[in-house]
Amino acid sequence: MPLxxxxxxxRVRLTALLTVRKKVYAGVLDExxxxxxxxxxxxxxxxxxxxxxxxxxxxxxxxxxxxxQKLSKSNGYRIIYLTYKxxxxxxxxxxxxxxxxxxxxxxxxxxLLNLLKEYLSESKNGLLEEYVF
Amino acid sequence: xxxxSVISKSMIRLSRRTFAxxxxxxxxxxxxxxxxxxxxxxxxxxxxxxxQFSTITEKDYGILKPYxxxxxxxxxxxxxAYQNSYSFEEKEILKTNISDLKEIDSDxxxxxxxxxxxxxxxxxxxxxxxx
Numbered sequence: 714m715p716l717x718x719x720x721x722x723x724r725v726r727l728t729a730l731l732t733v734r735k736k737v738y739a740g741v742l743d744e745x746x747x748x749x750x751x752x753x754x755x756x757x758x759x760x761x762x763x764x765x766x767x768x769x770x771x772x773x774x775x776x777x778x779x780x781x782q783k784l785s786k787s788n789g790y791r792i793i794y795l796t797y798k799x800x801x802x803x804x805x806x807x808x809x810x811x812x813x814x815x816x817x818x819x820x821x822x823x824x825l826l827n828l829l830k831e832y833l834s835e836s837k838n839g840l841l842e843e844y845v846f
Numbered sequence: 847x848x849x850x851s852v853i854s855k856s857m858i859r860l861s862r863r864t865f866a867x868x869x870x871x872x873x874x875x876x877x878x879x880x881x882x883x884x885x886x887x888x889x890x891x892x893x894x895x896x897x898q899f900s901t902i903t904e905k906d907y908g909i910l911k912p913y914x915x916x917x918x919x920x921x922x923x924x925x926x927a928y929q930n931s932y933s934f935e936e937k938e939i940l941k942t943n944i945s946d947l948k949e950i951d952s953d954x955x956x957x958x959x960x961x962x963x964x965x966x967x968x969x970x971x972x973x974x975x976x977x
Contacts, residue, residue: 735856761896761897761899762896763899763900764899764953764956764957765957765961765976766900767971767974767975768975769975770974770975771972774953779926781923785942787942787945787946788945811945813849818945818948818949818952819948819949819952819953820956821956822956822957822961822964822967823964825956825961826961826966826967826970827956829970829974830966830970833970833973833974833977843883
């Protein structure tokens with residue numbers, strides 16, 4: 714099973730989702746666990762939702778449903794993660810919903826590069842945190 | 847290089863079908879389940895674009911973009927025409943399909959075209975390789 718890490722941006726965004734009034738996004742932790750907790754790394758690397766494919770790593774924008782709100786993958790969450798081709802490690806970079814009060818429609822190239830820069834900086838300074846399901 | 851020719855032909859065909867659906871709606875000659883069939887075909891196209899994503903080049907996108915924009919525009923027109931009629935479920939599926947097409951369009955533009963022109967791209971990639 715791969716090791717999962719988060720950058721600060723991911724943690725902030727996840728907390729924001731969990732603190733929205735009326736618990737609109739309360740199902741997000743279950744969706745992450747359902748998708749990742751028992752997934753093998755080969756499946757996580759081979760995902761069709763990849764947005765950046767390099768020699769040694771892949772960045773994936775995975776579509777997650779929101780079963781609590783009865784939303785399909787199309788209308789649920791987007792989780793952005795980075796994984797390496799030869800290291801069993803997954804880094805969660807960002808998460809956002811497609812519907813509701815914190816709705817985000819898309820992510821730009823500039824946003825992604827900023828997330829990757831944040832990952833590089835936190836990795837260098839030992840600030841990545843392990844994600845526990 | 848992705849299957850540009852196949853995908854663009856599919857987009858043209860779907861734009862025509864969407865427009866025909868709108869005319870049928872106005873003239874009250876719409877066939878049963880026609881919106882459901884159209885929705886299924888749009889879903890198939892979006893899935894195909896997602897599968898081909900990592901092989902799409904800037905040149906491909908230059909060819910596909912006008913057809914994709916036209917299809918999104920035509921589908922949006924159809925959705926508006928359906929506002930006060932037809933089943934809620936198929937209308938919602940149409941709305942989701944339009945949103946999915948817009949999202950894949952944005953992803954192709956940002957991550958298959960624009961990101962490679964960003965001055966920071968090479969620097970970030972090389973740092974990631976050496977981590």
